[in-house]
Amino acid sequence: MKIAMKIAASLLVATSAAVLSGFGASAQETVKIGILQSYSGITSLGGQQTDSTVKLFMQKYGDTAGGKKIELVRRDTTGPNPEVAKRLVQEVVTREKVQVLIGPDYTPNTLAAAPILMEAKVPSFVTGAATTGIVGEKSKYSTRTFFAVPQLCKPLAAYAVKNGWKRVFVAVADFAPGHDCEKYFIEALKDASGTLAGNLRIPVANPEFSGYMQRIRDAKADALFIFMPIGELSIGILRAVNDSGLKASGIKIMGTGDITDETYIDAVGDAALGTITTGIYSTQHDSALNKEFVKDYVALNGAKPRIGWGAIATWDAMRMTYDALNAQAGAKFDPDKFAAFIHGRTFESPRGPITIDKANGDIVQNIYIRRVDKVNGVLQNVEIESFKDVGFK
Amino acid sequence: MSAIERLTPERAKAATGYFARLARWNVYEILFWLALAGMYFVPNVDLVLMSQIFIWGLFAMSLDILLGYRGIPSLGHAAFFGVGAYVAGYCGKFGWTEPISALVLAMAIAAVVGWLTGKLVQRVTGVGLLMVTLGLNLILYDLVHRSTDVTGGDDGMQGIVIAPVLGLFRFDIFGRTAFWYALIIAFILFVIARAVVKSPFGLALVGARENPRRMIMLGAPVEGDVSRAFALGAALAGAAGALLTQTTQFVSPNTLSFQRSADVLVILIIGGTGRLYGGFIGALVFLILRDWLAAISPVYWYFWIGLLLVVVVSFFRKGLLPSLETLLNRWKPSKADGPTA
The missing domain is CATH 3.40.50.2300 (Response regulator)
Structure with missing residues (x-):
């Protein structure tokens, strides 16, 4: 009986500690980044690559940007499945209050999600859909870091x-x-x-x-x-x-x-x-930035699975997210400023120089x-x- | 039914009394629907997920008409869902933005497709049925998938506009309108399906499921009933498809995929066949678990879903609902008399 009481008491202490530490974390301002990729089924390699890249990025540049703590919310789109993808976007936007989104992947998912992101003003990065014209006027908070067909x-x-x-x-x-x-x-x-x-x-x-x-x-x-x-x-x-x-x-x-x-x-x-x-990218690309990227990636995630385009698209999305958050350090998160900061930017990525088009957020890059x-x-x-x-x- | 007309007035009255008794609503049914509606007021509930549960529930119920009541296994039920979804999509794309009339049109077209399918398969039984329905589903999928110019193909159909329901309720990002719209339509269609399966026609379906030869000897139009059952099942599936298109304002070949045909069968089997409610219970269990498991473990959740299926099939042989009924009946000595439908 005594033992049972003890266990119950320690459980109670443990839970309240967990709850309190939860409060502690929320005292500092956080930015929630949603990651909507395929983690299951035959398309799971995409999600795996995204996670590996995000892990590498946060290991290197820390988990705060512009004084805000970065918190990740991951969801599985299960492949090209707009029904699930759109619901998950609605869920992470309205319930989890995600402020930035990496994904969803695939063209149908991206198209289905666009009206929600537009209405809720959530900047998003298209890291895995290539159809022409899916970013632009119908989703002016979107930025493509992948490529167009x-x-x-x-x-x-x-x-x-x-x-x-x-x-x-x-x-x-x-x-x-x-x-x-x-x-x-x-x-x-x-x-x-x-x-x-x-x-x-x-x-x-x-x-x-x-x-x-x-x-x-x-x-x-x-x-x-x-x-x-x-x-x-x-x-x-x-x-x-x-x-x-x-x-x-x-x-x-x-x-x-x-x-x-x-x-x-x-x-x-x-x-x-x-x-x-x-x-758009080869691990063989001859630049100091790329050599460093490949070396760090392999050191953290191993040589297999090899680095694909999804990894580089995610890397650049994270890079721009951190830069944009740093640019509005000390202020409340502002999606309009966030998108405005990114659109029109030119910078050196491990793949080579890239430019995000000012008018519609699509990508201009070396092929x-x-x-x-x-x-x-x-x-x-x-x-x-x-x-x-x-x-x- | 002609058999009833030839009965004496007293017996006819008794028969009508039988169907009236069958059709009476019991308290659990009313509680079930009130509970679904009540989900809206639960704090922090995922309304979009709930609306998709109603849609899947309606879809599973439409398969129940075929599988549960007539004993027709179909591996291609997504074909009818997809027809409804694309009809609603085209309506929204070409200016017919009013959702309710578009839904009715989608049901009508799906019903015609279903009726024709029924004509085609009415003499096929068993494994042959699985193959034919699967084949039809795959043909339709490939057709839509490859006709990029007409359907948008793999990328899905762009430019679908859906007007506010009744001109008042816009489909919002929180899913409030989607919740009520899907629930009310699902309920209305449930009431209709319920009336049909508790009618002489429904009884004839069950009869043909149990013993087709005897039904033929009784003079029941067994083959014609197959295409009628298909038409009804397809109309309901088409309504579910149209609801999905309208609540998500998007449609892609995914609505026609084999995966969807398989999922709906799984949902119905988890819930239990031949009950109408089985589909809704199955959808609740399957989708909530799927969402919950996928959120806590985005990579490995399929394993847990697989485990769940094995557990359900081994411990609840007939599905959740019938197993629970059996349990209840064990405590409460049965007052059941006459055939159950």
Whole structure:
């Protein structure tokens, strides 16, 4: 009986201590940052990368900015699921009183969340959705630190024609981003006076690539342009291109950086060698800032999973959040000032210089042409040329 | 029903009395709906989550008409949900912003799709049914997913505008309007579904579930009843889809996904089939747990959901609601007579 009383008493003390310390923390002003990413299912790598990056950033720069304590609220969007994402945005905005949001990821989630963020005046960072025009007038508190589809799809057309690969075959995944990319690439190809050798839309559910390889071979193109989402499909098509002998026939293989994304490229293996892609970031980028970023990231989170674009987009979002909070140090959090501070900014990111467009918060950045090479025995996207300050339209 | 017309007046009266008794509301039912409405006044309750619980509950109830009452397992029920969701989406996109009439239209179109599906599958049974319904669902999903120009494809449909309900209540960011709108529509449709399953038609469905051959010998239109049941189930599912589009003002192919068809089956099975309430109970348990687990452990919550399913299926064989009923009945000697529906 006595023991039971003792346990009960100590529990009571413990809970009241916890409650009191809770009060203690709230005495200092806090800023709540919501993180809405995919943490479960096949898209969980995105959330994992975001968390690793945020952890690194806060380890390096502390958990206060502008005199305010940073508090994180994480939620799982479960992938492209606007029903869940919108509800979570409403929840973290109205109940948790989140002041800044990193996410949600994916285009449908971003679009569904936009009216809420606009009405509640919550600045947000788009770190994982690439469709054109999803930031701008309908969400003037949003800032994109990822990329816009045209940024990746257009420069390759000019690059190919310049190198004498005039006849290009276009193969895209048969879903909205694929249709988008196809449109931009073919437009840019015409502008560069190249010719379209043929085009293909490949279904995203369990495609069998070998049949398509023959059609591409028959078109006798100089180069093949591929757009596939990161993951299984990219692995599949690069392997098929190699195994069918298409690559050995001398056709140039190129595409957006998704197909040789660092997080999956080891699964493709040597079949990926020589692939030319456009990208916003490579861990091989030659700058002091990037070398430091990569070294610290690997030291904290390990070499696997490898650093992808989601990490760099999150890093820059955190960087701007801290800068904007520091700029309004000592004052109450003001979302309008926060957004105004960020929009129109230019700064050096580990990926290279970036500018946030003043009018609509979208990103202007360098696009790099990269080639897959082996560096110290590891497949890497090595930057061989760059297009400066590519716009988002 | 023709069988009743040929009865003597006294027996006909007795039969009517039977259905009247069946349709009487008991105190638990009234308490259940009052409790749902009362959730609004609980401090710090997540109203948006509650509105989505009502929508999932309505959706699960629509599957209950097929699975619980007629014994038709469907793995493609999201198809009807998606049809309703997209119809409401198109209405909002092309200027028909009034929500209630758009909801009715969505139900009507979903009902037609459901009726046609019923015609197609009325002679199929068992595993064949699972395959056909799943196949129809996948075809529709792929169609919407790939027709980017028409549906917005994977990115979802942009530019949906929904006017305030009755011109008065705007869909706000706290989810107040969404809560009441979803609850009231779900309740009205529940009352209709309840009246249908407690009518001779509902009894005929249960009869065909238990013993189709005997029903045919009684002269019941068993096959026609299948397409009628499909039409009703699809209309209710379409209403749930339209509610989701209207309360979130967005629609994407996710509304048609196989995951949704599977989830609704799981919700119904957790709650219990053949009760109408099973869907709502299942939605309450499933969504609140999912939300709670995902908030405390964003990475590993799926594990706990899986565990929950295993526990429910092993300890509450028929689902939560029927198991609780059995428990109650054990204490209170049954006054149940006649068939239960």
